[in-house]
Amino acid sequence: MTEPLDLVFSALADPTRRAILTMLLEDDMAVTDVAEPFAMSLAAISKHLGLLTRAGLISQEKRGRVKWCKLEPDALKQASVWMQGFGQFDPVNLDAFERFLEREFPEKL
Amino acid sequence: MTEPLDLVFSALADPTRRAILTMLLEDDMAVTDVAEPFAMSLAAISKHLGLLTRAGLISQEKRGRVKWCKLEPDALKQASVWMQGFGQFDPVNLDAFERFLEREFPEKL
DNA sequence: CGAACACTTAACCAAACGGTTGACGAAATT
DNA sequence: AATTTCGTCAACCGTTTGGTTAAGTGTTCG
Numbered sequence: 001m002t003e004p005l006d007l008v009f010s011a012l013a014d015p016t017r018r019a020i021l022t023m024l025l026e027d028d029m030a031v032t033d034v035a036e037p038f039a040m041s042l043a044a045i046s047k048h049l050g051l052l053t054r055a056g057l058i059s060q061e062k063r064g065r066v067k068w069c070k071l072e073p074d075a076l077k078q079a080s081v082w083m084q085g086f087g088q089f090d091p092v093n094l095d096a097f098e099r100f101l102e103r104e105f106p107e108k109l
Numbered sequence: 110m111t112e113p114l115d116l117v118f119s120a121l122a123d124p125t126r127r128a129i130l131t132m133l134l135e136d137d138m139a140v141t142d143v144a145e146p147f148a149m150s151l152a153a154i155s156k157h158l159g160l161l162t163r164a165g166l167i168s169q170e171k172r173g174r175v176k177w178c179k180l181e182p183d184a185l186k187q188a189s190v191w192m193q194g195f196g197q198f199d200p201v202n203l204d205a206f207e208r209f210l211e212r213e214f215p216e217k218l
Numbered sequence: 219c220g221a222a223c224a225c226t227t228a229a230c231c232a233a234a235c236g237g238t239t240g241a242c243g244a245a246a247t248t
Numbered sequence: 249a250a251t252t253t254c255g256t257c258a259a260c261c262g263t264t265t266g267g268t269t270a271a272g273t274g275t276t277c278g
Contacts, residue, residue, distance in 0.1 A: 005127065010122035010235095021195070066245090079121075119265095153266070174275040222278095224274085227271085228271080230268080235262100238262105243254100
């Protein structure tokens with residue numbers, strides 16, 4: 001019953017997890033390094049990373065004894081598309097943007 | 110400690126609440142009408158609406174004995190902006206879009 | 219006035235969440 | 249071989265969440 005959007009949005013609902021994602025924007029990181037700035041146990045961070053992985057927002061790959069965490073921003077795409085459905089996020093004007101699309105990228109439509 | 114983004118994302122994490130928002134996209138609705146399609150009590154829906162209101166995603170105005178629910182899509186904006194920070198959601202090309210903005214709406218930049 | 223309608227609130231419940239500590243396994247170092 | 253490092257797992261704990269039912273508050277209508 002648990003849809004992908006449920007996983008993604010509830011993953012994003014926690015400030016620690018959003019901070020982790022922001023950190024991973026810079027570069028891939030080991031679990032220990034992800035945990036370092038936070039005032040909580042490594043086990044807690046490990047759980048957060050597990051949740052982010054289940055949501056598809058990051059991937060984890062073990063090389064040697066260190067497990068690398070990698071941002072998977074594509075997982076945000078579906079959530080972003082859902083929100084776009086509510087419109088009005090365009091900084092300017094949707095009609096003008098559509099005209100722009102037709103003019104500049106007719107092959108993508 | 111609870112930031113606005115926490116409220117918005119956790120509000121969006123529930124499929125019932127997302128469905129309610131989608132319904133309100135059509136038109137403003139009374140609480141009873143919002144509850145009608147769902148297989149749960151009116152009290153449960155009332156709680157969901159309270160949460161959506163606290164998150165700023167809807168507003169409620171009582172006229173007579175019926176309380177009208179209105180979508181407030183602006184509350185999604187900050188969340189949308191946060192996600193945009195992870196890039197790659199632009200359907201086309203961000204650079205081209207920025208050039209478009211400068212050309213079409215120089216006064217907004 | 220009294221009854222029906224539109225909601226909200228309170229009390230309760232099971233399950234999930236966010237954190238802890240402690241034990242553990244697997245890889246690297248010495 | 250022994251030890252340290254990296255990370256997960258299990259058990260536990262208090263709080264929050266998503267639902268229930270039942271009672272209560274207004275508001276409208278007959």
